[in-house]
Amino acid sequence: MSDRGGSIARDGGDLDGFHVGHVPAGAGTEVSDFASEWDEVSFATRVWERQVAEGYRVDLRVHVLRGERLIDLTALHDFLADYHERDPAGGEWVELAHPDGPGLIGVGEAFWLVEPGVAVDVLADPERCDRAGLAATARAITRAIASA
Numbered sequence: 001m002s003d004r005g006g007s008i009a010r011d012g013g014d015l016d017g018f019h020v021g022h023v024p025a026g027a028g029t030e031v032s033d034f035a036s037e038w039d040e041v042s043f044a045t046r047v048w049e050r051q052v053a054e055g056y057r058v059d060l061r062v063h064v065l066r067g068e069r070l071i072d073l074t075a076l077h078d079f080l081a082d083y084h085e086r087d088p089a090g091g092e093w094v095e096l097a098h099p100d101g102p103g104l105i106g107v108g109e110a111f112w113l114v115e116p117g118v119a120v121d122v123l124a125d126p127e128r129c130d131r132a133g134l135a136a137t138a139r140a141i142t143r144a145i146a147s148a
Contacts, residue, residue, distance in 0.1 A: 010022070010023050010025075011023070012031075012046065012048075012062065012141075013046075014144045015033070015044055015046050015062060015064055016044035016064040016066075017064065017143060017144055018062075018064055018120060018141055018142065018143055018144055019141070019142055019143070019144040019145075020046065020062055020137075020140070020141050021140035021141065021142065022136060022137050022140035023048060023060060023137065024059075024060065024124065024128070024129040024133045024134075024136075024137055026059060026125075026128030026129050026133070027048040027050075027059040027060040027124070027128065027129070028048050028049045028050025028051075028056075028057070028059045029048070029050070030048070030049045030050060030051065030056065031046065031047070031048055031049075032046070032047050032049070033045065033046050033047075034046075034047070038083060039067075039069075039079070039082070039083070040067055040068070040069060041065050041066065041067030041069065041070065041079065041083075042065070042066045042067060043063050043064070043065060044063070044064040044066075045061060045062065045063050045064075046061070046062045047060070047061050048060040048061075057125070058125065059124065059125045059128050059129070060122070060123070060124050060125070060129065060137070061121075061122070061123045061124075062120065062121075062122050062141065063120065063121040063122075063123075064118075064119075064120055065079075065118070065119045065120070065121060066117060066118055067079075067117060068117055070113065070116065070117055070118065070119050071116050071117075072113060072116070073102045073103070073104065073112075073113050076111060076112075076113050076119045077093070077104060077111075080109075080111060080121060084109075091106045091107070092106055092107070093105065093106045094106070096110050096111075096112060096135065096138060097139075098112040098138060098139055099139065099142060100112060100114045100120075100142055100143060101113045101114045101115065103138070105131065105134065105135055105138065107126055107131065108123060108124055108125065108126040108129075108134070109121065109122065109123045109124075109134075110122045110134050110135060110137075110138035112138070114143070120138075120141055122134065122137060122138045122141065124137065
């Protein structure tokens with residue numbers, strides 16, 4: 001597990017072309033990055049966790065998703081339901097107004113389609129971050145400004 005320490009504890013830094021502008025106060029300060037692929041969609045993931053008696057507990061995850069199958073918000077929703085092994089018809093999702101594109105927010109998760117083929121998925125422990133905090137975190141994740 002890599003620890004990025006306090007340098008990106010509240011400003012989450014850059015992740016695969018996106019800037020994580022806000023990390024909720026309840027999120028741990030142990031930060032790790034991962035890259036993976038599932039069902040032809042690549043994931044760049046950053047995880048914030050904290051040490052607990054049983055080991056570590058994840059408080060916040062940010063996934064940047066890239067794949068041709070992510071063509072619209074419905075396709076993204078269905079892909080994430082399959083990935084997270086939940087009923088696509090389940091959950092109480094409401095519209096998330098995100099500056100980068102259309103999205104949905106539910107209990108502990110927010111996601112949006114940035115453009116066809118690119119999406120962001122944010123998962124927060126609902127015991128440490130309420131829906132308003134999750135929405136604020138999600139809206140603060142925006143495309144990183146490329147330096148000249």
